[in-house]
Amino acid sequence: MLCKDIEQKLPAYLEDDLSPQEKVLVEEHLTSCPQCVKAVENLKKTGKLVREIEGVEPPPWFTQKIMTRVREEAKQKKSIFLKLFYPLHIKIPIQALATILIAVIAFQIYRVGDPEMKGVVAPPAAVFDAGKEHAPTAPQKTPEFAPAPSAKRKAVPMKEEKKDKGIPFAPPDKPTEAMKKAISVRQQEPSKSTPAPALEYKRDESGYFADPAREKREYEAAPAAPRVMGMITSEPARIGVVVHVKDESAAAGEVEALLGKSGARKIQRQSLDDKEVLTAVIKAQNLRELIEKLKAFGETEEEGIPVDIREQDISIKIEILRDH
Amino acid sequence: MTSRQAQCDINICNDKEFFLDKMAIIGCPYKETFRGSTSLAEMSRHMDHDNRAPGDNDIEYVILCQKGDTEAFAVLVERHQKKMLNIAYRMTGSYEDACDVVQEAFLSAYRSLKTFRRESRFSTWLYRIAVNHTKNRVQQVKARARHESPAVDDPPATEGGRSICWMPSDEVPLIEQIEKREINERVQECISSLDDEHREVLVLRDIQGFSYDEIRDILKIPDGTVKSRLFRARTALKDCLMMIFGDL
Numbered sequence: 001m002l003c004k005d006i007e008q009k010l011p012a013y014l015e016d017d018l019s020p021q022e023k024v025l026v027e028e029h030l031t032s033c034p035q036c037v038k039a040v041e042n043l044k045k046t047g048k049l050v051r052e053i054e055g056v057e058p059p060p061w062f063t064q065k066i067m068t069r070v071r072e073e074a075k076q077k078k079s080i081f082l083k084l085f086y087p088l089h090i091k092i093p094i095q096a097l098a099t100i101l102i103a104v105i106a107f108q109i110y111r112v113g114d115p116e117m118k119g120v121v122a123p124p125a126a127v128f129d130a131g132k133e134h135a136p137t138a139p140q141k142t143p144e145f146a147p148a149p150s151a152k153r154k155a156v157p158m159k160e161e162k163k164d165k166g167i168p169f170a171p172p173d174k175p176t177e178a179m180k181k182a183i184s185v186r187q188q189e190p191s192k193s194t195p196a197p198a199l200e201y202k203r204d205e206s207g208y209f210a211d212p213a214r215e216k217r218e219y220e221a222a223p224a225a226p227r228v229m230g231m232i233t234s235e236p237a238r239i240g241v242v243v244h245v246k247d248e249s250a251a252a253g254e255v256e257a258l259l260g261k262s263g264a265r266k267i268q269r270q271s272l273d274d275k276e277v278l279t280a281v282i283k284a285q286n287l288r289e290l291i292e293k294l295k296a297f298g299e300t301e302e303e304g305i306p307v308d309i310r311e312q313d314i315s316i317k318i319e320i321l322r323d324h
Numbered sequence: 325m326t327s328r329q330a331q332c333d334i335n336i337c338n339d340k341e342f343f344l345d346k347m348a349i350i351g352c353p354y355k356e357t358f359r360g361s362t363s364l365a366e367m368s369r370h371m372d373h374d375n376r377a378p379g380d381n382d383i384e385y386v387i388l389c390q391k392g393d394t395e396a397f398a399v400l401v402e403r404h405q406k407k408m409l410n411i412a413y414r415m416t417g418s419y420e421d422a423c424d425v426v427q428e429a430f431l432s433a434y435r436s437l438k439t440f441r442r443e444s445r446f447s448t449w450l451y452r453i454a455v456n457h458t459k460n461r462v463q464q465v466k467a468r469a470r471h472e473s474p475a476v477d478d479p480p481a482t483e484g485g486r487s488i489c490w491m492p493s494d495e496v497p498l499i500e501q502i503e504k505r506e507i508n509e510r511v512q513e514c515i516s517s518l519d520d521e522h523r524e525v526l527v528l529r530d531i532q533g534f535s536y537d538e539i540r541d542i543l544k545i546p547d548g549t550v551k552s553r554l555f556r557a558r559t560a561l562k563d564c565l566m567m568i569f570g571d572l
Contacts, residue, residue, distance in 0.1 A: 011555035037561070045572040046562040049511050059423060062409075063401050066430045067394075070401075073434060075395045078406045102343045302378075 003029075006036050010043055238315045239287075239304040243297050244323040251297050252276035252320050258293055262286045264316070277318040281313050290316075298323060379562065382446040389437050401430055404447060407532060408454040414527040415458045417516040425461050429454040448541045454544055456525060462520060464551075514564035522557035529554050 012018050013026045030037055118175045126247060214285035245251040255278055259267050271277075282290060287305075294300050297320075331482060365461065405426060412422035412429075433453050440449055496504075501548035515523060528534045528542065529550075539550050 008559065011558045012551070014557075015551075017551060042566060042572045043558060046558060046565055047530065048562065049507065049572075050515075052524070053414075053508055053511055053531060055406070056419060057420075058405050058426075062405055062423070062426075063398060066401050066405070067398050067428050069427060069431055070434050071394055073423060090438050113554050127402055173522065199471050219507075 003033060003036055006030075006033070010036070010040055014040070014043060014047075044096055063298040154262050237304070238317070239302065239317070240317045241291065241294060241303075242301040242319045242321060243294055244321050245297050246323055247274045248274065248320045248322045252278060255294065255297070255320060258290065259318075262290045264290075274322045278318040278320070280316055282316050282319075284312055286312055287314055287316070294318065327518055342558055351458040379428050380442070380445045380447075383442065384400045386437065386440060386442075389434070390440075397430075397434055400446070400450070404450055405430075408451065409533060411451065411527055412461075414512070414515055414531055415455075415523055416461055417512055420466075420483075421461055421465065422458075424459045426454065430459040432457065444541050448538060452542045452544070459520065459524070473543075501551055510568050511565065514561050514568070517564055522553050522560060525550055525553040526561065531560070 006026055009022060009026055012164060013023065016023075018026065030040065053139060221288040243251065243255070249271070256269060259278065259280050259282070262282060263286055267278065267280040269276065269278050280303075291302060291305075293301070337457070382400055385396045385399045389400070408426045408429060409422055412425040413419055416422050416425065429450070433450050436453075440446065515526065518526065524543065525539060528539045529536075536547055536550055540547055543550070545553075562572075
């Protein structure tokens with residue numbers, strides 16, 4: 001074994017950290033190699049020198065210096081804590097945050113609470129524009145058709161409707177003036193708006209409008225209104241009421257009269273062997289009153305009555321059963 | 325309780341009631357257990373039983389600090405500053421750098437005291453922070469030296485850049501003192517010339533006298549690595565000293 005290899009093992013040899021075989025090898029080598037013996041001596045002396053090296057003392061007031069910085073750090077930590085929780089410092093950020101939060105929540109409630117309004121938002125703009133656009137060109141020439149006012153009239157109630165739809169928790173049994181107006185307008189709507197496409201089409205043929213692009217726009221815009229109205233009035237809420245009476249046919253007659261008084265439309269009566277079925281469309285505000293009156297006939301069971309009545313028209317099915 | 329009392333070292337202040345009061349302050353659940361104990365030694369055994377790092381006499385001050393008592397940290401600074409300073413000084417070779425590093429290390433330890441989980445002794449944790457700060461400083465100094473060539477008007481290099489006054493003692497003859505100082509400077513030069521990883525092991529083992537287990541915990545390296553680095557460091561130091569002094 002070379003002196004170089006032995007020399008590498010010497011520190012471990014001095015620490016007694018060699019395997020027995022290695023230790024024997026090193027010891028055998030040391031007996032015959034004065035150079036390596038010298039290296040062992042020098043290693044021992046190096047160790048002594050290093051161990052005897054004097055330690056340094058900390059400078060005066062070293063603890064105080066460190067503690068001054070530590071206290072500053074602690075103070076800073078506390079002040080951060082204070083900044084976060086002391087009301088005066090945080091007031092403006094908290095207010096700003098609260099405002100944003102309220103705005104977000106309000107927007108969410110508006111969106112979630114009024115799903116059918118989403119469909120209405122875009123089309124009225126087209127209807128309104130179309131009405132305005134051709135109004136100055138042909139108001140004198142085609143007073144009998146009056147497409148502009150018709151379109152405008154459709155747009156106006158919708159705008160009003162949008163306003164009170166914006167109040168999400170309006171009490172359903174006490175409709176506002178605007179709501180009533182909207183309902184009354186809409187009830188007139190089907191008869192007036194249905195012929196609109198036909199009129200438009202006729203006017204196209206008679207060649208009142210020279211600009212083909214405008215004609216096309218007109219043609220597209222006009223039927224938009226009834227389609228939109230259809231979205232709102234379609235699918236009225238359906239509820240069912242079962243009334244147990246002794247004489248179903250007599251009671252059915254009275255209920256029919258009652259429905260008529262309550263302003264119900266499309267009243268249909270169907271007589272089966274031991275029950276009478278009456279269906280009608282009734283205004284939401286009259287519903288509760290009607291149900292109260294029905295209770296006077298006998299035991300009633302209601303199903304499908306929504307807690308929050310939003311629809312103006314409700315389809316009601318009254319089954320009058322003979323009480324056994 | 326005044327801060328002076330709080331700083332009283334529990335080992336020096338051999339007062340059982342004081343100890344129990346301190347336990348109450350830090351919210352120690354074993355206060356009643358201690359009440360029945362006859363001696364501080366017995367109490368200490370209870371403490372050891374609970375701690376994962378037994379025999380850590382810093383722990384009560386650490387707990388006080390963690391509870392927000394900044395002044396309790398002064399005791400820990402007082403206890404460990406000298407050893408930390410010497411580790412940093414031998415590793416950086418500069419007294420000023422060592423002082424800076426120790427201050428930074430204490431500050432860093434104070435900041436992260438909440439994260440100290442008592443898995444090791446507090447001193448081990450603290451020295452690890454000091455060693456890491458020192459290593460960073462050594463790297464910074466090396467990087468700076470690479471980019472800046474020494475200026476002509478730089479102050480002449482003293483012992484590793486040390487500028488504190490050397491006060492000769494009256495007990496030993498002056499000539500011996502000068503000789504000893506000269507040798508120390510040479511040894512420090514050789515220590516500074518070692519590789520970083522060799523130097524830190526040599527400083528911790530041969531100068532500071534840490535056990536292999538402590539070094540393993542401080543440096544977070546395996547036992548075998550500690551030893552192999554140490555042996556290489558010793559051989560390299562011997563070679564360096566032989567180059568300077570000829571025969572030792």
